[in-house]
Amino acid sequence: MDTGSPRTITWGDFAQLEPELARFGANLLTKAPAYLATVRRSGAPRVRPVTPIFTADGLFLFMEPTSPKGKDLLAQGWFSLHNGVPDNAGSGGEFCVEGRGLPVDDPALWSQVADAASYTPLDRYILFEFRLIEARCHGYGDVPLPSTRRWSVDR
Secondary structure: OOOOOOOOEOHHHHHHHOHHHHHHHHHHHOOOOEEEEEEOOOOOEEEEEEOOEEOOOOEEEEEOOOOHHHHHHHHOOEEEEEEOOOOOOOOOOEEEEEEEEEEEOOHHHHHHHHHHOOOOOOOOOEEEEEEEEEEEEEOOOOOOOOOOOEEEOOO
16 A cells, blocks of 8 residues: 555544534435445546445445455555435535545454444455545535535645
């Protein structure tokens, strides 16, 4: 993974800094589906539906150990996570976070995140934590938006 990465923060730290934006985003990202974009070794993008998991401290994702998106995260690290929208009008608003996906090797943390999941992760699943560089939201008049609509770790 690239060692010249920009500074990132955990979801928990982001939620303390921007609680209204974090609540808005977590609400949208937990309504299936959310979409994860990663970068292949070739530089081409890859997008897949996912089920993100929020804890008080972090934003996580379980996946199969053979998952191409996991290989992308291990090789490149970059991700973007966006909520699904239910119609062409973008009803309910949009939320997106970007940053770095980091593998989690701590069995205690794996168990804690498994307990927070809306499904039962299989023992073979690997876990990634998503650390944030940027978050933003957008709406089309049908939803009240947070007072902060764009946040960056380097603000």
